[in-house]
Amino acid sequence: MTEPRILLATPHAGYEQRLRRAFAQHLDGQLRRWDMAGIAADPAALLHQLGDISPAVVAIGPDVAVPAALELARQLDLERPEISVVLITAPSPELWEQAVGSGVRDVLAPDAVDAEVQSVFDRALEVAARRRQHLLGDTEEHAPRGRIITVLSPKGGSGKTTVAANLALALALAEPNRAAIVDLDLQFGDVAAALRLAPAHNLINAAHGSNGGDRMLLKSYLTAHVSNLWALCGSDSPADGEAITCDEARAVVESLAEEFAYVVVDTSGGLSEHTLSVIEASTDLVLVAAMDVPSVRSLRKELDALDQLGLIHARRHLLINRADSKVGLDLRDVEATVGQVVDVALPSTRLIPLSLNQGSPVVESEPRSPVARQLTALAQRFLEQPAELQPARRRSRRAR
Ligand SMILES: Nc1ncnc2c1ncn2[C@@H]1O[C@H](COP(=O)(O)OP(=O)(O)O)[C@@H](O)[C@H]1O
Ligand SMILES: [Mg+2]
Incomplete structure (x- = not known):
């Protein structure tokens, strides 16, 4: 917690x-x-x-x-x-x-x-x-709404898509048909590839076609994965990257959270306007950093930026990827720099690129491996928590 x-x-x-x-x-x-x-x-x-x-x-x-x-x-x-x-x-x-x-x-x-x-x-x-x-007392009541779990990292290549795909799948394996994944990496999204999906529709069609509002219609844009996970994949054309506004992206994610208990959002590196807009609506952030000084420092800066924008409402979960790399840095150093306890540490293993190439995330293809166990433990953090947090709005920034 x-x-x-x-x-x-x-x-x-x-x-x-x-x-x-x-x-x-x-x-x-x-x-x-x-x-x-x-x-x-x-x-x-x-x-x-x-x-x-x-x-x-x-x-x-x-x-x-x-x-x-x-x-x-x-x-x-x-x-x-x-x-x-x-x-x-x-x-x-x-x-x-x-x-x-x-x-x-x-x-x-x-x-x-x-x-x-x-x-x-x-x-x-x-x-x-x-x-x-x-x-x-016991009078607290919240409208039922799913958790929106956004996977973030200041850098590309740090393992966001790996984490997002495995987390979403682990949630779907635990609670079939209650988890969705959205690919918000608008230019180079690869959630579809990570899950070996051939989507008929993508996030942009969904945003425009459903006007963000019609939940049933929105569901018709999703692609089903065999493990009862539902995916809203990215466009396969980088040129489409700007074809959806921040408000549209956020509206789609929020509508999905009315239908699904868990909505996992994969993002591109850094804090784009689209990412910030979805962070506003998120209940949880999974912060991914690699085990090296530049990554950890950038993550600290990213967190400072979020604090300065007033985006402090979401629970933050810190995940260190390739945590066993021998680079003269240990998890305590990371915690000291980031100012937060490391919640999950993933080892470096060739199972990850292998599973990515095969389109079958490790929580499904190698569930007993240490890396899959860690990713399942990450999912567990959400399964045990009631969806009680509601989003806050940023101040002084206007979503476009
Ligand atoms: N723990 C790990 N061990 C080995 N390779 C990894 C690990 N995590 C990620 N990778 C590899 O690193 C590359 C980038 O991962 P990816 O999840 O696509 O990052 P991002 O979405 O942040 O750009 C991929 O080739 C992936 O297979
Ligand atoms: Mg990615």
Whole structure:
């Protein structure tokens, strides 16, 4: 589970490292930074960015002007009273008075020692758990909607299609006819090849033909795989890459999520406008990086970009491909750079290119192999989770 329990609202990356050190193993993987740089003027819009993630604690500061921090705390208190707010700034009697008036739960000095940091956050988490029980009780209800799981990587060739095809197939094997895969690599999509499908229709036909709205019609554009997986393949002409707008792509994916419990989206490398648009609607991101310094650094930058765009609502699952490569880097180094626990590590194996050439992903053709077991474990992460997250919209970017 990588939904953050603690959100740190600050432009100060160094302080995030400081908190992680203070938490040590204790809160591993549960902290996420909410980069407020440049957008601190508008707390209401900031709240909107939270979408439906529900951290237990929001810590504000340091390096956030106190009036802006208090305003954000007030807004949180009004709109999201189940969240405990911790203000990170130098305490003083006057500040305390203002903080209490704004619904702040605790004030922590930026230079507090580890033990104090821990006890402030422990208390804030405990209070949040109680509030949640009282406020939300069992009354939470969500419209049934499938998970949208988008596979991302800053680079091409890192294994996105391999992961997307295997993940979708593993989900379909576990829950027949409940999983779909969409090829959003608009220019060089190869999902059809990876699954040995000969699609009669593609994403572009589906977007235009069904106007994104008619779900039954949309289904008629899908191609069936023998394992009860449904695929919306890409066009086989790179020239068609721009033939569909971001809104159309997103609408198709969202409609599919009304029909399928799991919609896996394969993307091209990097953050294209189309990819960003689908990320907005996603409940989960599978982040794929290879085991080398440039890949891991690029992934960190990609995550920073998502944070800056306010795209923080989706659960993030980190997958390292070819994780056994002997390159003087280990998973701990990767975790330190990316700032997140590695959820799945895939070994390098010739079974992957072999299976790709045969159009039969390893979870099906070599289910007992170590690599297939890891990919099945990835699928398991979604099978066990109820589809409870709803998407948030990005602020200040207009989808085309
Ligand atoms: N774990 C792995 N071991 C060996 N080869 C791999 C592995 N993962 C991917 N590959 C190979 O790397 C190439 C790129 O993989 P692909 O999934 O198409 O990447 P992307 O979609 O990110 O461009 C393919 O030839 C694939 O067979
Ligand atoms: Mg690909």
